[in-house]
Amino acid sequence: MYRLISATPSPYARKVRIALSEKGLPFELLTEVPWDSTTTLPRHNPLEKLPVLLLPDGGSVYESSYILQWLDLKHPEMPLLPDDxxxxxxxxxxxxxxxxxxxxxxxxxxxxxxxxxxxxxxxxxxxxxxxxxxxxxxxxxxxxxxxxxxxxxxxxxxxxxxxxxxxxxxxxxxxxxxxxxxxxxxxxxxxxxxxxxxxxxxxxxxxxx
Incomplete structure (x- = not known):
């Protein structure tokens, strides 16, 4: 199962949450405050920004537009982009x-x-x-x-x-x-x-x- 590091106000993380839901992909939501010292972001994204999609194999995908592209290529059902x-x-x-x-x-x-x-x-x-x-x-x-x-x-x-x-x-x-x-x-x-x-x-x- 995917895990998504998110913050409650973040529109960038919300984009990914919506895409995952629309594609019917189960995921665990990990809510953090990216500015606080307790954040785990540096372990998964050298830019220390969210959202970060954590993969089952231990890898990570970050930056919202890239995550959406990654999801569309890996899970082409319910495509996010038009055909033309x-x-x-x-x-x-x-x-x-x-x-x-x-x-x-x-x-x-x-x-x-x-x-x-x-x-x-x-x-x-x-x-x-x-x-x-x-x-x-x-x-x-x-x-x-x-x-x-x-x-x-x-x-x-x-x-x-x-x-x-x-x-x-x-x-x-x-x-x-x-x-x-x-x-x-x-x-x-x-x-x-x-x-x-x-x-x-x-x-x-x-x-x-």
């Missing part, structure tokens, strides 16, 4: 945008922890968040699924980025700005894989800023 090249590229583009927005939210979170946060830095990250969400909403449009006519990587990416907003950027009125993205999110959150992985904040014991 344009669809694959569209799904990958959404994943890049969504990961970039999540990165900006993480950077914002830690900058806000500093005693004297940089207004210019926070404004730059806010532009990335606003611009990224607007582009995600434009690309998704009014379709039932983010890309093509079936659930896949684009839905996982778009669904997890807006889910993370509730944890780190709840003040952002993204639902009124992007009602089509809100409608997609509502549909996705009804799926068992999404309901079982709703993100929430963790307490960080060790000071990191």
């Amino acid at each position: 090249v344009d669809g694959i590229l569209a799904a990958r583009k959404l994943e890049v945008l969504c990961d970039g927005v999540c990165d900006a939210m993480v950077l914002t979170f830690f900058e806000r922890q500093r005693g004297d946060p940089s207004a210019a830095w926070l404004a730059r990250q806010r532009r990335k968040i606003d611009g990224g969400l607007a582009e995600i909403a434009r690309l998704v449009g009014e379709r039932d699924f983010a890309v093509g006519d079936r659930f896949g990587l684009g839905d996982i990416a778009a669904g997890t980025v807006v889910g993370y907003l509730a944890v780190r950027f709840s003040e952002l009125p993204w639902r009124t700005r992007h009602p089509n993205l809100a409608a997609l999110s509502d549909r996705l959150e009804r799926r068992p894989s999404f309901r079982a992985s709703v993100p929430y904040a963790q307490a960080i014991t060790d000071r990191v800023v």
Whole structure:
């Protein structure tokens, strides 16, 4: 059985949790705070980042987009990507945008922890968040699924980025700005894989800023 090192708020880990569930692959969830000294991450990922997928043979796979690619190649049933090249590229583009927005939210979170946060830095990250969400909403449009006519990587990416907003950027009125993205999110959150992985904040014991 696979084991997944995760953190409760992490949109990157949530992507993998959803993919594993949608593919019907059993796994054990190992919840950690990656910033605390008690984390096991250095043993499994030299970059000390999660998620990390621990394999039955003792190996590990890390970085969310690579884990998803690894899972799709190893377990091609219920594919995460469309069958056509344009669809694959569209799904990958959404994943890049969504990961970039999540990165900006993480950077914002830690900058806000500093005693004297940089207004210019926070404004730059806010532009990335606003611009990224607007582009995600434009690309998704009014379709039932983010890309093509079936659930896949684009839905996982778009669904997890807006889910993370509730944890780190709840003040952002993204639902009124992007009602089509809100409608997609509502549909996705009804799926068992999404309901079982709703993100929430963790307490960080060790000071990191």
